[in-house]
Amino acid sequence: MAATVDTVETVKALSDGDYKYGFVSDIEADFAPKGLSEDIVRFISAKKDEPEWLLEWRLKAYRHWLTMVEPNWARVGYPPIDYQDSYYYSAPKTQDRPKSLDEVDPELLRTYEKLGIPLKEQEMLAGVAVDAVFDSVSVATTFKEKLAGIGVIFGSFSDAVQEHPELVRKYLGSVVPYADNFFATLNSAVFTDGSFAYIPKGVRCPMELSTYFRINAANTGQFERTLIIAEEGSYVSYLEGCTAPMRDENQLHAAVVELIALDDAEIKYSTVQNWYPGDKNGKGGIYNFVTKRGACRGRNSKISWTQVETGSAITWKYPSCILQGDNSVGEFFSVAITNNYQQADTGTKMIHIGKNTRSTIIAKGISAGHAQNTYRGLVRVLKSAEGARNHTQCDSLLIGDACGAHTVPYIEVKNRSAQIEHEATTSKIGDDQLFYCQQRGLSAEDAVSMIVNGFCKQVLQQLPMEFAVEAQKLVGISLEGSVG
Amino acid sequence: MGKDKSIAASYARQFAEVEGALPGRGLAWLDALRANAIERFAELDFPTPKLESWKFTNLRPLTREVFAPSPATRNGLGKGDVARWLADDLPCHLMVFVDGHFRADLSELGALPRGARVASLAETLAGDPARLEAHLAGNDAIEGDAPVALNTALMADGAVIALDRGVALEKPVHLLYLATAATKPVAMHLRNLVVAEPGSSATLIETYAAPRGGRYWTNAVTDIVVARDAQIRHFKLQNESVDAFHLAATRARLAKGSGYDSFYASFGARLSRNEIATRLDGEGADCRLSGVYLARGRQHVDNTTVIDHREPGSVSKEHYKGVLDGDAHGVFQGKIIVRPGAQKTDAHQLNKNLLLSKTAQADTKPELEIHADDVKCSHGAAVGELDAEALFYLRSRGLDPAHAQRMLVEAFIGEVIDGIGTPALRSHLGRLVAAWLSEAED
Numbered sequence: 001m002a003a004t005v006d007t008v009e010t011v012k013a014l015s016d017g018d019y020k021y022g023f024v025s026d027i028e029a030d031f032a033p034k035g036l037s038e039d040i041v042r043f044i045s046a047k048k049d050e051p052e053w054l055l056e057w058r059l060k061a062y063r064h065w066l067t068m069v070e071p072n073w074a075r076v077g078y079p080p081i082d083y084q085d086s087y088y089y090s091a092p093k094t095q096d097r098p099k100s101l102d103e104v105d106p107e108l109l110r111t112y113e114k115l116g117i118p119l120k121e122q123e124m125l126a127g128v129a130v131d132a133v134f135d136s137v138s139v140a141t142t143f144k145e146k147l148a149g150i151g152v153i154f155g156s157f158s159d160a161v162q163e164h165p166e167l168v169r170k171y172l173g174s175v176v177p178y179a180d181n182f183f184a185t186l187n188s189a190v191f192t193d194g195s196f197a198y199i200p201k202g203v204r205c206p207m208e209l210s211t212y213f214r215i216n217a218a219n220t221g222q223f224e225r226t227l228i229i230a231e232e233g234s235y236v237s238y239l240e241g242c243t244a245p246m247r248d249e250n251q252l253h254a255a256v257v258e259l260i261a262l263d264d265a266e267i268k269y270s271t272v273q274n275w276y277p278g279d280k281n282g283k284g285g286i287y288n289f290v291t292k293r294g295a296c297r298g299r300n301s302k303i304s305w306t307q308v309e310t311g312s313a314i315t316w317k318y319p320s321c322i323l324q325g326d327n328s329v330g331e332f333f334s335v336a337i338t339n340n341y342q343q344a345d346t347g348t349k350m351i352h353i354g355k356n357t358r359s360t361i362i363a364k365g366i367s368a369g370h371a372q373n374t375y376r377g378l379v380r381v382l383k384s385a386e387g388a389r390n391h392t393q394c395d396s397l398l399i400g401d402a403c404g405a406h407t408v409p410y411i412e413v414k415n416r417s418a419q420i421e422h423e424a425t426t427s428k429i430g431d432d433q434l435f436y437c438q439q440r441g442l443s444a445e446d447a448v449s450m451i452v453n454g455f456c457k458q459v460l461q462q463l464p465m466e467f468a469v470e471a472q473k474l475v476g477i478s479l480e481g482s483v484g
Numbered sequence: 485m486g487k488d489k490s491i492a493a494s495y496a497r498q499f500a501e502v503e504g505a506l507p508g509r510g511l512a513w514l515d516a517l518r519a520n521a522i523e524r525f526a527e528l529d530f531p532t533p534k535l536e537s538w539k540f541t542n543l544r545p546l547t548r549e550v551f552a553p554s555p556a557t558r559n560g561l562g563k564g565d566v567a568r569w570l571a572d573d574l575p576c577h578l579m580v581f582v583d584g585h586f587r588a589d590l591s592e593l594g595a596l597p598r599g600a601r602v603a604s605l606a607e608t609l610a611g612d613p614a615r616l617e618a619h620l621a622g623n624d625a626i627e628g629d630a631p632v633a634l635n636t637a638l639m640a641d642g643a644v645i646a647l648d649r650g651v652a653l654e655k656p657v658h659l660l661y662l663a664t665a666a667t668k669p670v671a672m673h674l675r676n677l678v679v680a681e682p683g684s685s686a687t688l689i690e691t692y693a694a695p696r697g698g699r700y701w702t703n704a705v706t707d708i709v710v711a712r713d714a715q716i717r718h719f720k721l722q723n724e725s726v727d728a729f730h731l732a733a734t735r736a737r738l739a740k741g742s743g744y745d746s747f748y749a750s751f752g753a754r755l756s757r758n759e760i761a762t763r764l765d766g767e768g769a770d771c772r773l774s775g776v777y778l779a780r781g782r783q784h785v786d787n788t789t790v791i792d793h794r795e796p797g798s799v800s801k802e803h804y805k806g807v808l809d810g811d812a813h814g815v816f817q818g819k820i821i822v823r824p825g826a827q828k829t830d831a832h833q834l835n836k837n838l839l840l841s842k843t844a845q846a847d848t849k850p851e852l853e854i855h856a857d858d859v860k861c862s863h864g865a866a867v868g869e870l871d872a873e874a875l876f877y878l879r880s881r882g883l884d885p886a887h888a889q890r891m892l893v894e895a896f897i898g899e900v901i902d903g904i905g906t907p908a909l910r911s912h913l914g915r916l917v918a919a920w921l922s923e924a925e926d
Contacts, residue, residue: 406854
């Protein structure tokens with residue numbers, strides 16, 4: 001009973017809140033004017049009621065950003081971005097949302113259907129915000145309480161700044177410093193929100209933390225900032241993103257994710273990214289410039305990245321591990337699918353510093369249509385990394401003769417006891433494979449989906465159960481229209 | 485007005501001083517080419533590690549001073565200094581260059597079959613310049629990084645090998661470049677040209693050595709044109725002085741059905757970079773690149789290769805192995821490009837590195853750029869130390885550690901050397917490797 005009452009109360013408070021402090025009535029204040037300046041940075045910080053040190057940090061980043069040049073080494077091409085022609089702060093819109101699913105683009109609904117997403121979730125993903133929140137909010141509330149009971153802090157980044165400033169201050173920028181790279185620096189100046197998770201010593205987080213279930217703040221915007229800290233001996237699995245395409249018109253996404261694993265801690269971070277990839281002719285779509293990095297600070301710590309990248313017009317993303325602690329382990333499992341005119345330049349960096357550090361990289365790239373798909377990875381073994389071990393495997397699959405698949409690994413070894421292996425292959429779907437499947441009554445599309453799923457299996461099986469099923473379907477959907 | 489003190493400006497001034505004395509002076513196309521090239525050099529300047537393709541190799545030690553063009557020397561080198569660099573039991577058409585200039589007195593060209601011409605660049609520019617114009621006058625001559633442009637501006641000598649249609653050169657052409665210790669730092673801008681007309685074939689051996697050591701800069705550019713169904717085998721042995729700089733760019737173009745088989749062995753030089761860029765311009769072209777690089781002390785050795793598949797049905801195989809000891813730094817950058825439409829390409833690449841000391845380092849960057857779907861492309865790279873179990877096994881059979889290590893390294897290198905088709909060259913290389921390994925034990 002308690003839970004139900006709780007839920008009703010929460011939702012009531014929420015909707016009341018919406019009316020009381022609604023954005024509709026006070027729209028001016030919740031939109032920063034277009035463009036980027038110190039005033040905008042101050043505006044964002046003030047809106048979030050941030051402490052002085054955080055504002056200073058943002059300003060330091062902003063001033064440094066002004067001196068930086070946008071990187072151009074990745075194999076992606078796009079017209080120059082006008083950073084002054086963008087809004088850097090806008091609160092979630094409530095006005096423009098569709099009122100029911102009838103108003104939502106039917107193309108989008110068909111995709112949801114194929115993914116097997118429940119109706120309520122569909123409404124939420126499509127941005128029908130009226131009452132679909134119901135289920136999720138109840139879920140959120142229950143989970144939040146359960147987590148708090150065992151000392152896990154999980155919530156939005158903004159809340160963390162207010163409630164646990166000492167933790168944020170200690171770890172923010174400790175893995176991705178404000179001056180790290182062009183996009184991370186921009187993020188440091190103007191990030192609006194994101195997730196924060198803190199797992200105390202010895203706690204094994206009993207559930208997957210996720211943004212998908214909307215426990216966390218939705219609509220975190222273009223510049224997300226995520227910080228996850230796993231104390232000694234703790235474990236957490238975090239799911240990010242969403243398997244259905246988000247309706248998002250924003251052009252530029254520059255997120256930063258920082259992970260910190262202390263002694264014997266383990267963080268598993270899974271992403272399914274399916275932002276709007278642009279249309280069949282390469283028009284529109286999201287530019288996804290993301291900096292993700294984990295520090296295995298403690299002995300025997302482990303950070304594992306799993307990503308399924310199917311969306312975005314441009315993906316520029318290299319989830320990395322800094323293997324500082326002795327015996328620490330880094331993993332990177334990736335599927336990147338590009339179709340039509342999508343471009344992906346993604347991979348990882350494994351920096352071996354501690355003794356007996358180990359890393360594994362499995363990257364699968366699938367390219368179709370006119371897409372360009374690049375694996376770019378670095379394995380660096382420093383002098384101190386006695387007994388380091390890396391195994392890298394990159395496989396590319398090409399579908400059609402107008403696409404490209406590229407592999408650019410960098411291997412730098414300064415310790416002879418290291419054992420580093422890299423292998424890469426490129427192949428296509430065999431006509432015989434397709435013929436065999438079709439002869440058994442499968443459509444060409446189903447056959448491709450099946451073959452590609454087999455190709456990606458090593459990575460997909462790393463995903464938590466609920467995610468894996470949808471990711472498998474997504475693989476098929478992303479490649480629709482690539483054969484036949 | 486103060487003089488521009490930059491290194492590029494110094495070379496530009498050097499060019500102005502020496503251009504009047506360069507071979508082929510007065511040939512309008514060549515004067516224009518050289519002028520163009522020095523301008524391009526000034527524009528590019530020496531590459532720095534900021535440039536992606538030079539990420540692992542820093543030329544600062546080379547660019548601290550200006551290397552003057554090496555003058556022709558008459559020194560005490562005799563036939564005895566030549567013989568030790570030749571393979572036993574392998575008669576050759578021998579061209580000897582001392583300090584970058586052809587020395588007829590030390591060379592033994594012997595009788596060449598009809599339709600085969602082997603001559604020095606300086607001779608050819610003096611006697612038969614039209615032959616060179618077609619291959620040198622284009623923009624391709626200065627394409628590439630600054631050292632290639634500087635070479636084009638200052639090239640003084642080298643070898644020109646031309647084979648008419650269907651000519652098979654039975655004996656290899658051996659180009660032996662000897663450097664003598666000069667009192668001031670000198671540069672040798674060597675330019676070689678090999679033109680193999682349809683159906684012809686030849687084997688080319690290049691050896692770079694310095695009998696007396698010394699500090700100098702070899703800056704070599706070799707252009708190889710392999711016409712339809714022609715075959716060129718190319719062995720290059722780099723045994724420069726350990727204080728020297730060796731930069732070399734080999735550019736090969738392969739027509740339909742042709743083959744280019746290259747083997748490179750690097751033993752010497754303080755800093756070396758051997759670039760091989762091949763363009764497979766015709767259907768069914770076949771390109772093989774293999775190499776070994778052995779380095780110790782403070783040596784830096786860079787192997788950079790590009791294999792560009794531009795037409796369907798071509799094949800490439802690449803296999804490079806490195807052995808790094810002391811504080812040596814080994815680099816391998818191998819790029820395979822498959823252009824749109826180059827279907828049925830079959831490309832394989834492998835690079836392995838063995839680190840023998842605590843302070844040696846290896847950087848490897850195998851790269852695939854694939855724009856066609858019906859292809860088989862793969863690459864592999866590995867870095868590691870000697871297998872402890874294998875070492876233990878040998879030691880348990882009574883071998884001392886040095887001997888056991890040597891055996892394992894020889895076996896590691898042997899995998900590449902065993903692929904050499906000519907037995908005399910195989911054993912020649914085996915001896916050079918053994919000599920390199922025994923130096924460590926001294």
